[in-house]
Amino acid sequence: MGAKPAPKRKGRWLKRILTLLFVAAVVFLFGVVPYTLGGIATRRRFNLPDKENSEYVKNSFNVAREDITLKTSDGVSISGWWIPVDRPRGTVVLVHGLNRTRIEMAKKVEPLHAWGFNCILIDLRHHGASGGDRSTFGLTEKLDVRAAVDFALTKSPGPIVLWGVSLGGATVTLAAADDPRVAGLITDSSYDTLPNTVRHHLRLFRGFRFYGIPALKLVPQWPTSALVLFWIKERGGFDPEEVDVLAAAARMNGRPSLFVANRGDARIPFAIAEEMTKLAGPKSRMILTESRSHGSAWRDARDIYEPAVKRLLDEAAPPLEAAPASKVEMPAKDAAKPVSERTSK
Numbered sequence: 001m002g003a004k005p006a007p008k009r010k011g012r013w014l015k016r017i018l019t020l021l022f023v024a025a026v027v028f029l030f031g032v033v034p035y036t037l038g039g040i041a042t043r044r045r046f047n048l049p050d051k052e053n054s055e056y057v058k059n060s061f062n063v064a065r066e067d068i069t070l071k072t073s074d075g076v077s078i079s080g081w082w083i084p085v086d087r088p089r090g091t092v093v094l095v096h097g098l099n100r101t102r103i104e105m106a107k108k109v110e111p112l113h114a115w116g117f118n119c120i121l122i123d124l125r126h127h128g129a130s131g132g133d134r135s136t137f138g139l140t141e142k143l144d145v146r147a148a149v150d151f152a153l154t155k156s157p158g159p160i161v162l163w164g165v166s167l168g169g170a171t172v173t174l175a176a177a178d179d180p181r182v183a184g185l186i187t188d189s190s191y192d193t194l195p196n197t198v199r200h201h202l203r204l205f206r207g208f209r210f211y212g213i214p215a216l217k218l219v220p221q222w223p224t225s226a227l228v229l230f231w232i233k234e235r236g237g238f239d240p241e242e243v244d245v246l247a248a249a250a251r252m253n254g255r256p257s258l259f260v261a262n263r264g265d266a267r268i269p270f271a272i273a274e275e276m277t278k279l280a281g282p283k284s285r286m287i288l289t290e291s292r293s294h295g296s297a298w299r300d301a302r303d304i305y306e307p308a309v310k311r312l313l314d315e316a317a318p319p320l321e322a323a324p325a326s327k328v329e330m331p332a333k334d335a336a337k338p339v340s341e342r343t344s345k
Contacts, residue, residue, distance in 0.1 A: 029219055030227060038231025041198075042134045045126055046099055052299075053103040061106050063113065070122070070147040078144045079129035080122035082155065083109055090158035090183070090317035091118040093148045097166030097189075097295050098135070101128035104165065108298065111306060115313060116320065118156055120148045124171065136238045137194050138171040138245065145175035149182065159183035159317040163309075166190065166268070166295045170245045173276070176255070177248035184316030185252060185280075186309060188260040189295045192272045194243035198232070199225045204266060246275060254281035256315040258308055262300070264292030283315065 063083055070078040080102060092112050094105035102121035109119045124141045125132030135141075149160050161184040164172035169190030176182040191197040202225050206217055229240050249257070257280040261273035270288055277286040287308050289301035298305050 030223065033219060034224055034227035035231050035235075037228045038235050041228075041232055042136070042236030047101055047128065048099045050100060050103060053106055057103045057106050061109075063109060068120075068151065070144070070151055072125070072143040072147045074140065074143055076125045076140075076144070077131040078122050078125065078147055080120055080148065082151070083113070083119040083121070084155065085113050085116060085118055087116065087320060088118045088156050088158050089116040089320055090161060090313075091120060091152040091156055092161045092163055092313075093145060093152065093172070094119060094121045095124065095145060095162070095164035095168030095172050096121075096127070097164075097168050099127070105163075105168075108163065111309075112313075115310060117161075117313065117317070118152065118158075120152055122148050124167070134236050135167075136236055137167065137191075137197075137240075137243045138174045139238050139243050141167070141171040142175035142178065145172055146179060149175075149179060153181070161186065161313060161316050164188065164190075165298075170243070173245050173248045174243075177251035182255070184256040184258075184312055186258045186260070186312060187249075187273075187276065188297060189262065189265060189268050190245055190259075190272065190276070191268055192244075192246045192275065194232070194240040195225075195229055198228050198240070200269075201267070202228065246272075246279060249276040249284075250279040252280040252284065254283050256312050257281070257284040258312045259284065259286045260289075260297050260305065260308075261286065262289050262291040262293060262297055264290065265294045267294045285312070 065081040065083045068080050068082045070080065072078060092108075094102070094108060096102055096104040101123050105121050109121070112119050122144060123130040124135075124144050126135045130144070145162060145164075149162075152160055160182050162172035162176055162182055163186040164170070165188040169187040172185060173187050173190060176185045199221070202219075202221060206219055206221065232240050249259075257277075259273040259276045259280070261268070261270035263270055273286050273288070277284045285308065287297075287301075287304055289297050289304065291297055291300035293300055
């Protein structure tokens with residue numbers, strides 16, 4: 001009787017299965033994952049839960065406000081609120097973060113009104129009630145802010161200050177760099193460039209653990225980050241390299257600027273705000289809080305944040321007369337000081 005060939009056939013089938021698994025893994029890691037992440041970043045539209053601010057707007061946001069719809073220069077409809085005051089010193093345009101809406105900025109209106117400023121709160125394109133079919137991380141969103149500035153100047157001739165958080169912080173910095181009508185800037189928890197942000201967030205993504213197992217370490221840093229940026233470009237229709245907030249900060253040309261960062265923010269290293277402060281010129285300052293949150297410095301460290309904002313506003317739009325104080329209690333003389341408040345050299 002001859003030798004049985006079964007073991008050889010089993011060996012061939014095993015090799016084929018292993019080869020197919022390898023090919024499937026490569027397609028998943030370098031095809032499906034980057035394509036999906038690029039689409040989520042630019043095309044997926046959703047609002048993160050914001051119970052804290054939604055309850056505030058529903059129960060305590062008792063200001064007279066006008067619903068407005070603005071049209072950007074590229075034809076996108078932007079929804080927002082116009083909230084005027086009598087005898088305004090100027091106007092502050094307030095801009096929310098990624099996957100949030102205008103209500104994220106609502107708690108900032110009360111002190112701004114107390115100091116004599118009109119407010120515009122907008123939903124960025126592809127967010128909230130606004131139009132638009134994609135996010136571009138500030139590159140086209142700056143046109144939304146410009147439309148708000150145009151509207152404000154038809155209502156009130158006073159100076160314009162921009163104030164944004166996270167995506168909003170990047171957007172207002174990009175907008176201010178291109179618009180000399182902007183008298184002052186407040187940038188809270190902004191990223192520096194989109195490529196750097198993608199690489200940093202991929203590192204965070206790879207650190208996630210499932211039941212204590214770092215399974216996502218299987219996703220390599222390179223070339224995954226390059227592929228994600230490729231799909232952001234393809235699916236978003238813009239070049240990620242053009243989203244350079246550091247370069248925009250350098251074009252502030254000495255206008256009053258305030259950069260805010262949280263020491264414990266894993267998503268946005270505070271060194272970014274330090275660099276922006278240096279680049280923005282002699283009238284730029286920074287506050288660094290001990291908060292571990294992303295974008296919640298106003299909630300977590302308002303006692304040091306609010307006086308810094310008032311200082312900037314007084315510089316960008318001098319008071320018509322002695323402005324009333326905010327209703328929020330100011331810290332006692334022995335209260336904790338900011339970790340740092342710096343002026344660029």
